Amino acid sequence: MQLTTARELHFDADRDSVWAAMSRVTDFPTWWPWLRRFDGTDLVAGAVWSCVIKPPLPYELRVTVTLDEVVAPALVVATVAGEVTGTARLVLDEHGDGCRAVLSSTLTPDQGIPRLVARLAPAVARFGHDWVLEIGARQFADRALDRPI
Secondary structure, three states, X not given: OOEEEEEEEEEOOXXXXXXXXXXXXXXXXXXXXXXXXXXXXOOOXXXXXXXXXXXXXXXXXXXXXXXXXXXXXXXXXXXXXXOEEEEEEEEEEEEOOEEEEEEEEEEEEOOHHHHHXXXXXXXHHHHHHHHHHHHHHHHXXXXXXXXXX
């Protein structure tokens, strides 16, 4: 099962402010309590982040995120490896009075319980994936930008 995402989010802050917040990588665990472990320090090309993600399901996801390309304040391209593998791309641009963030990704649960859940109950896997993205965006806006979506 492949989880393909194409989402557009709008933040009530300009692109530079959104980028500045995203760059506070060491704050990620304080914004996202479902991020159970996070070893990352910088938003720069070549950085490798190790993560344990706990969606509202009876398992955790262990992944590494390698930042392949980072162009401030507009673009992040990453490769995901571990229990889920694939690629992700985030593009930021000015939009009206705020910032538009376009997230696209193609991810595949490749190992362990996530793979089993994706095979036996794909709707459950999709729910967990979508939950992390939706809650994560709201928490970022509320906690990092202090501006609800």
